[in-house]
Amino acid sequence: MRFATHSIRRNEDDEHKMLRFLLNRFVQASFTLLGVTAITFTLAFLVPADPVRMIAGRNATPATVENIRHQLGLDRPLLQQYAGYLTRLAQGDLGRSYMQRTEVSTLIASRLPWTLLLMAGAIFFELLIGLTAGIWAATRRGHISDRAVMVASFVGVSAPQFLVGLLLLYVFAYLLNLFPLGGGTSFSHLILPALTLGITGGGWYSRVMRSSMIDVLRQDYIRTARAKGLKERKVVLVHGLRNAILPIVAMIGLDIGIFMSGAVVVESVYGWPGIGQLAWQAIQVIDIPIIMGVTLTAAVAIVLGNLLADLATPFIDPRVRL
């Protein structure tokens, strides 16, 4: 039996390999981050709007506009500006917001915990909804319950988040008084926004889980396990799930990146003070330091999320090497 042998042997060779892998990934990550900053910086300058005009307001004379442009260094060649940004970044300085005049690091740090909290809640609901529905459907393939789960998944994915959010608030908070109507940040405030993200994301998880599980349940070793007389529940939940969950792990890694700055709609409906709203408002007024800071934060989350997913893979399927 292959399953019995996959306890991870932690000999020195393995540790050495692990270190090398991490070092490798660290080097790769720095290139990724460098690439992300370069692309975002360039994009910010291709955008057909002038941040200086947004700062200077409508009464400013052209001379004032140019003066501010010079102070911000926005009149220098793009490459020179980028080099300057990287130099300051290396010293841990993300700069100050053009419109708010506050340190970008302060702005992001004040919202980061809330973003992480929402992320955790959303992934929890995605897994809860997605795994349950996916396994249920896979084991009842072709039955009416399988079809019902399919339709429900598609409804979840097709429904716009704004609508789901407002509807949940209207029903559960306004009509039924079960939850607060947004505007705060206690545990009960977290449930509805996390559920909203969980409903839309859960549809994806359930479909992926279902097809992955169906594929796994057809494998020889599952039939072997069944032949050995193991209970079906155990076959599915232990042997089946272990092998079918790989794509789900990859999707969690993805969600860590996506929810870092991509939960704008849900944050806005529920008044959740996350990074997404900060990013959206900054993009509207071309507040380059915030855009850069948020992008960098999201990039770090994406790199970490995918790294974690890659690290988890060999644990789940020991045949896979790092």
Added chain:
Amino acid sequence: MSDAWRKFLTNRFAFAGTVVIALIVIGGLGAPLLAPYDPHEQFFDGLTLEGAPLPPNEKFWFGTDLLGRDLLSRLLYGARTSLVIGVVANGAAVTIGTVLGLVAGYVRGWPGAAIMRFTDLMMAFPALLLAIALAAIFSPSLWIVALVIALVNWVQIARVIYTQTTSLATREYIEATRALGANWPRLLFVHVLPHLVPTILVWSTLGIATTVLLEATLSFLGIGVRPPTPSWGGIIFESQSYFLDAPWLVFFPGIAVLLMALSFNLVGDALRDSLDPTQRGR
């Protein structure tokens, strides 16, 4: 007639799905003939005196939108945009993602790492900013949105396919085939890819729903179809906050998006079942 075909045709779900897709295509292409009104015409009697849209009635079967235009006509014309986005743009994204994920997961080493780090990079840079920048460079059109969606949306499926491929590549029969000296593209596409078909199907069908809505966001930023050209995502996007007072404005386009995605899924599922040689019974 082959077995596969017979199997497909006798599947009533697949049949229903095919019919709905056909209806959407006919509705979109035949809109000029089928639509009761000009989709752009803002009827004076399409709004109440206070400017509220009309619920479904005898003159406007699906009701009117916030400008007093006939919703049914707009949905028919909007099918064109949404088909291009949901099928072409999403299909392109899925194809790119599958190929890159497959290659990266099988080849590993530096080429695999390079592909996956590029994937990280594509995920990280702000797509909205890209959209705003592109809006400045190109004149807005449906094809630019399709391009952006294809450029942005392939990364997630690439990640998932990559992870699955790394695992699949270690299965005995793959390793055995490799040992027999099969060349790797053949091995990938003949032996690994079929196992990924379910995942690919999930992405190509659920992706229809999400990309149709994404189109609306991108058009909002100025790169997509220009108002008053209708699209399903656009109709939902512009009227979603009105759903308490004018639910039909969200209900009808929402159902249309859902039906399109579901139908493609039914057809896809049936196709896979009928073609899959390992499939034993239902």
Added chain:
Amino acid sequence: MRLTRSMLLAPVAVLITAAVAVPARAEGSMVVTYKDDVSTLDPAIGYDWQNWSMIKSLFDGLMDYKPGTTELVPDLAESYEISPDGTQYTFKIRPGVKFHNGREVTAEDVKYSVERVVNPKTQSPGAGFFGSIKGFDEMTAGTTETLSGITVVDPHTVQFDLSRPDATFLHVMAINFAFPVPKEEVDRLGADFGKSPVGNGAYALKEWTLGQRVVFERNPNYWKDGNPKLDRIEFQVGQEPNVALLRLQKGEVDILGDGIPPARFLEVKNDAANKDLIVEGGQLHTGYLTMNVRTPPFDNVKVRQAVNMAINKDRIVKIINNRAVPANQPLPPSMPGYDKNYKGYAYDPDEAKKLLAEAGFPNGFETELYANNTDPNPRIAQAIQQDLAAIGIKADLKTLAQSAVIQAGGEGSAPMIWSGGMAWIADFPDPSNFYGPILGCGGAVQGGWNWAWYCNEELDKLAAEADSMTDPAKKAEREELWRQIFIRIMEEAPWAPVFNEQRFTMHGSRVKGDDALFVDPVHIPVHYDEVSVAQ
């Protein structure tokens, strides 16, 4: 980015403690919601919808308006004197008024604060308002660090010398940019002053939780008797307007900072239960369509007049649920200088077609219409588009983010722009404010805000003449001059004025006050210092 341990633990702590907290408000406290974050509360910098009135409650300037009106009254100033030629303004500062840090406000502070705004290093969007003070040009150019036109006569007397008579100067002294700030605090906090403002107004900043809420508390040492009428105001940001309305209906919120959300407007307004909660009033706002007079075919006055006649303003007003009144001239009805008798261009597509034909476009032409992408502006633009199509003008619609529309307008690359959603609301209730930057030659420059690129030097001269009439006795004469200027502009039709927005402020039943306080033309959405709550 630095991250402290406490920052990560904060939400956990809140989760535990706040789960049992009840949102009920204490007596004398009020909750106001806004969708967008408050960027800054520095009076030299804040220029948003949200922070404009908040700053007015944290700071007091030399002048202010009588609550609920546009009538100028001395505020921090006890009295003022204007020299007969209108170039010298002397203000007596009320003694004993203190900053929130306890130090008395002096003439030195007034001088410092105005100079801070004008100083290019501050990057203030308000510098241009002080253009009439002597030494402005030198300071803008960076050759001096002080304004020669401001003299501290004694600690309670400050004197402004102007390079030209300026009838709007008292208004300028009432706008946020002229509010005094304590130098020692600005020096101490640097750029972070905007997040920890120290003012001299009715309220002081108590708490600012980034991205969540800003809390004001009564200034116990405030000099006005019985003011403010509240102990505490909590501004919650990031609140979606539709949800904020639900919260107001539940009694969790007292004032909707962004107004009644358009999607729910009719239902809310038509509900008899809300009759006493909604106050309607005018607003110093005009929504207009600009036509770039420098590029064909809009260089032809007949084309511009045709556009004016083609737009069905009644229908557009209906589309936005009658939350506006049709406009026929640049000035809104509540602005001095508005011409009640002017009829404007009546809706007449046939006449418009005739004018187009006379201008040489019997079959119309193709052009582009730019508009902001937030609701209801794309809808209004589509309605205009349909009206233009009816006379043969095929306008492609470009709905873009605000910043991109501003860019296109300032570059002159946009043939037509719908002004809605550009945050264009009067800075102060004087007709002059509707001319300079948006219709005068000064704004018709690269990066300017005169998107019609209309420049009539004769009118510029008349405007300068009107603004030099500082004698209060000549008030009517000055208004008449402005009236003529705007009517003459309409003859040349660089704009098609479409409507004047009406304000509908909704407040919770606890909030009390004269109706005028809820539609105060200057303090928007409500006059925070004057409203009260009943428990």
